[in-house]
Amino acid sequence: MSSEKGYGQYCPLAMASEMLGNKWTMLVIRELLDGSNSFNDIARGLPLASRSLLARRLRDLQECGLVEHRAGTRGKSGDYRLTEAGKALSSVVRAMAIWGQEWIDEEPSLKDIDVRFLMWDMRRNVKPASFLPDPFTVQFIFSDAPDGLTDHWLVFESDDVDLCYVDPGREIDVFVETDLRTMTRVWMGWRDLDDAVREGAIDITGREAIVKRSRDWLGLSGLSGISKQPIENRVGGAGST
Structure with missing residues (x-):
């Protein structure tokens, strides 16, 4: 206490x-x-x-x-x-998270993004889809991450997903290159993945068949389905009082 x-x-x-x-x-x-x-x-x-x-x-x-x-x-x-x-406390934690996703402006969340938590959250929510090869390795490259934290790897193997901070020495099946703000906004459901790719904010390359189905294995945060309130109703942003 x-x-x-x-x-x-x-x-x-x-x-x-x-x-x-x-x-x-x-x-x-x-x-x-x-x-x-x-x-x-x-x-x-x-x-x-x-x-x-x-x-x-x-x-x-x-x-x-x-x-x-x-x-x-x-x-x-x-x-x-x-x-x-x-x-x-599960329902309490869930209710607080839903309230935060719905009512708190996204800008405060995007000021100081910790890439380590972003990747850990992604690791436990990505989808080991049946069409993926086993093992399957994705390398994420963040252009604006601090030195030593620009590269992360997710290794899908036998229905498990491991997060690596150093090169695991595996053949890379897919590369995802972006910045932290864009990846966070997509992950949280604040920006559409296809729009981000089409606009060049995220570059996904590698095995063509898997790249085309990125949405199916990348997944989204468990809170991504909660819509934000209109900006004038949100709290915590620059314009809130």
């Missing part, structure tokens, strides 16, 4: 806010709900959180009864799982 003094109210909302209100806490729960159970996988979904802070948040959640740690065997570090109370 938060180290700050509580609200001093019996209200269940106040009590829940004390338990869940620390920075990164809800995102840790999001990662666990999305299937990240090892410490390293949770950290990959929260690249801007220090490992010491992440460890502290996980301890806090264990003390609250929302997370349990299962010890590993033979030197393995074990993993983290949500308790029944933690799993019950």
